[in-house]
Every structure is written in C-alpha cells, then in structure tokens.
Amino acid sequence: MLLNRCNGRATIFVEGEIDLATVSGVRAALAMCHAYDMTGIDVDLSAVPFCDASSLNVFLAPERPEGAAPDVRLHQPPPIVRRLLRITGTEFLLAAAPHDQ
Numbered sequence: 001m002l003l004n005r006c007n008g009r010a011t012i013f014v015e016g017e018i019d020l021a022t023v024s025g026v027r028a029a030l031a032m033c034h035a036y037d038m039t040g041i042d043v044d045l046s047a048v049p050f051c052d053a054s055s056l057n058v059f060l061a062p063e064r065p066e067g068a069a070p071d072v073r074l075h076q077p078p079p080i081v082r083r084l085l086r087i088t089g090t091e092f093l094l095a096a097a098p099h100d101q
Contacts, residue, residue, distance in 0.1 A: 005033075009040040018051040018058075027058050030072075038070050042095065046076035051084060059093055 004011045010033040018026055026043075033041045043059065045051070059072050073095035077085065085091045 005036060005038065008038060009042060010036065010038040011042040011044060013044045013047070015047040016049075018048055018055045020052065020054055023055045023058050026055070030058065033070065040071040040073070042073050042075055044075045045078070045081055048081060049078060051077075051081045053084060053088055056084070056088060056090055060090065 004013075012026070012029045012033070014026060014029075016022060030041060059074065072093060074081075074085075074093045075095045077094070082091075082094075085094060
C-alpha cells in the first residue's frame with residue numbers, strides 16, 4: 001500500500017485482494033489519513049482483483065476521531081468490484097470518471 005498526500009487530499013494505492021484477512025492494512029492507511037486531517041481520501045483500486053462485501057465497511061464507516069468524516073472516493077475498480085458496489089448499493093463511493101465531471 002502506498003500513500004500520497006497533497007492539498008488536503010490523500011491517495012491510497014491498494015494492491016491485492018481486500019478481504020477479512022487483509023482489510024486491516026486498508027483500515028490502517030485510512031487511519032493515517034485521518035491522523036493527517038485529510039479532507040478527502042482517494043483510493044486507487046486498479047490493482048485490486050477482489051474485494052468482499054464485509055470489507056466495504058472500511059470505506060463506508062472508517063474509524064476516525066471525533067469530527068467530520070473525510071470524503072472517500074474509490075477509483076478504477078475492476079469489473080468484479082464494480083459489480084459488488086452495484087449489488088450492495090454502494091456505487092456512490094465511486095469517483096466520477098474524468099469525462100463525467
């Protein structure tokens with residue numbers, strides 16, 4: 001996992017599957033973003049072949065200190081992850097494609 005910070009937003013680059021066994025790393029990266037008071041978090045999923053439904057909670061309700069939640073947006077999920085987001089009604093987490101903005 002790689003973290004990049006710029007202008008109040010952070011980008012997290014995730015590689016590999018996100019499931020119950022690996023979600024703690026994603027949770028730790030999100031916590032680091034909160035510690036740096038990021039107003040937004042972009043999560044690049046281009047290298048994530050799979051994400052299970054239970055792991056979506058880390059994006060929906062990230063652990064954070066008191067205060068406003070940062071804006072979390074998922075970028076470049078593979079088709080299987082897009083399907084999971086559609087089935088679970090969590091597509092609102094997806095960042096708009098550049099041509100949609």
